[in-house]
Amino acid sequence: MIVFPNAKINIGLNITERRPDGYHNLETVFYPIKINDVLEVIESDVLSFQSSGLDIPGDDADNLCIKGYHLLKKDFPKLPAVKIHLHKNIPIGAGLGGGSSDAAFFIKMMNEKFGLGLSDDAMEDYARVLGADCAFFIRNQPVFAFEKGDEFESLKLSLEGYSVVLVMPDAHVSTAEAYRGVKPTPVKESLYDLVQAPVADWKRYIRNDFETHIFAAHPVIRGVKATFYEQGALYASMSGSGASVFGIFETMPDLSALEEYCQVFYNV
Numbered sequence: 001m002i003v004f005p006n007a008k009i010n011i012g013l014n015i016t017e018r019r020p021d022g023y024h025n026l027e028t029v030f031y032p033i034k035i036n037d038v039l040e041v042i043e044s045d046v047l048s049f050q051s052s053g054l055d056i057p058g059d060d061a062d063n064l065c066i067k068g069y070h071l072l073k074k075d076f077p078k079l080p081a082v083k084i085h086l087h088k089n090i091p092i093g094a095g096l097g098g099g100s101s102d103a104a105f106f107i108k109m110m111n112e113k114f115g116l117g118l119s120d121d122a123m124e125d126y127a128r129v130l131g132a133d134c135a136f137f138i139r140n141q142p143v144f145a146f147e148k149g150d151e152f153e154s155l156k157l158s159l160e161g162y163s164v165v166l167v168m169p170d171a172h173v174s175t176a177e178a179y180r181g182v183k184p185t186p187v188k189e190s191l192y193d194l195v196q197a198p199v200a201d202w203k204r205y206i207r208n209d210f211e212t213h214i215f216a217a218h219p220v221i222r223g224v225k226a227t228f229y230e231q232g233a234l235y236a237s238m239s240g241s242g243a244s245v246f247g248i249f250e251t252m253p254d255l256s257a258l259e260e261y262c263q264v265f266y267n268v
C-alpha cells in the first residue's frame with residue numbers, strides 16, 4: 001500500500017502563553033500544500049524502515065513512522081510486522097510538518113490495511129502523542145488550530161486560483177530552538193476572525209511570532225520574504241518555525257530573483 005503524505009503551511013502563528021508542561025498555547029491556521037513524500041508499507045516478518053531521497057537526520061529507530069508503529073502495537077498486540085519505505089521530498093527543518101505528516105499517514109494506512117476500526121478522533125489521539133503538528137494531518141483540511149496546535153475548529157478557506165510559491169533557503173531551524181526564543185503575547189483579535197478577511201488584507205493583520213528572532217538569527221530567511229513582496233506578493237510569511245517561506249500571488253510572477261535559493265516550489 002502506498003500513500004503520499006503532504007506538507008502544510010501556517011497562515012499566521014501567534015504564541016499566546018507558556019504552559020505549565022513546557023509547551024506553548026498558540027493560534028494558527030494549517031493549510032495543506034502539494035509537496036509530498038511517498039510512503040509504502042508491506043506486511044513482513046520483521047519490522048524494518050528504509051528511506052531514500054532527502055537525508056533524514058537521526059536513527060531509523062527514531063523515525064516518526066516507527067514511533068507510530070510502536071504506539072499502535074501497544075494497543076493492538078496482534079498487529080503484524082511491516083516493512084516501511086519512505087521516499088523523502090518534503091524539506092526537513094522547514095516548518096512544513098513533513099515528519100508529522102508521514103506519521104499521521106502511517107497511522108491512517110495501518111488503520112485501513114489491518115482493519116483496526118479507528119475513527120478519525122481516535123487516530124488524532126494517537127497522532128497527538130507523536131507531536132503537536134501530527135494530529136492536523138489526520139483530517140488534512142484547512143483548520144484554525146489552538147492550544148498546543150492540536151485542537152481544531154473547521155474553517156472555510158481556499159487558496160484555489162492564487163499562485164502559491166514556497167522557498168526553502170539554505171537554513172534549518174529546529175522547532176525547539178524557535179520556541180526557546182519567543183516571547184508569548186496574548187492576541188487582541190483571534191486569527192480565526194482575521195483570516196476571513198481578503199488575502200490582500202492579511203499583510204496588515206496576520207503575523208508569525210517566530211519571525212522576529214528567527215530572522216535576526218538567519219537573515220537569509222528575511223531576504224526571501226522581502227523578495228516575495230518586491231515581486232508583488234499579496235501575502236508572504238515564514239511557515240511554522242521556519243526556515244521555509246511562502247508567498248501568495250494573484251498571478252505567477254517572474255521569480256528569477258529566487259534562483260539563488262536552494263529549493264523553489266511553484267504552485268503548491
Ligand SMILES: C[C@](O)(CO)[C@H](O)COP(=O)(O)OP(=O)(O)OC[C@H]1O[C@@H](n2ccc(N)nc2=O)[C@H](O)[C@@H]1O
Pocket residue numbers: 010013022023024025026028095097100130131132133134147148149175176179240241
Ligand atoms: C511550529 C509548529 O510547526 C507550528 O505548526 C508546531 O508548533 C511544532 O509542532 P511539532 O514540530 O509537531 O512539535 P513537537 O514535536 O510536538 O515539539 C517539539 C518542541 O517544540 C516545542 N513546542 C511545540 C509545540 C507547542 N505548542 N509548544 C512548544 O513549546 C517544545 O519545546 C517541544 O519539545
Ligand SMILES: Nc1ncnc2c1ncn2[C@@H]1O[C@H](COP(=O)(O)OP(=O)(O)OP(=O)(O)O)[C@@H](O)[C@H]1O
Pocket residue numbers: 056057058062063064065086091092093094095096097098099100102103133173174175240241242
Ligand atoms: N519521517 C520523518 N521525516 C522527517 N523528519 C523526521 C521523520 N521522523 C523523524 N524525524 C525527525 O524530525 C526532525 C524534523 O522534522 P520535520 O521535518 O517535521 O520538522 P520541521 O520541518 O521543522 O516541521 P515542523 O516543526 O513544522 O513539524 C528531523 O530532524 C528528524 O530527526
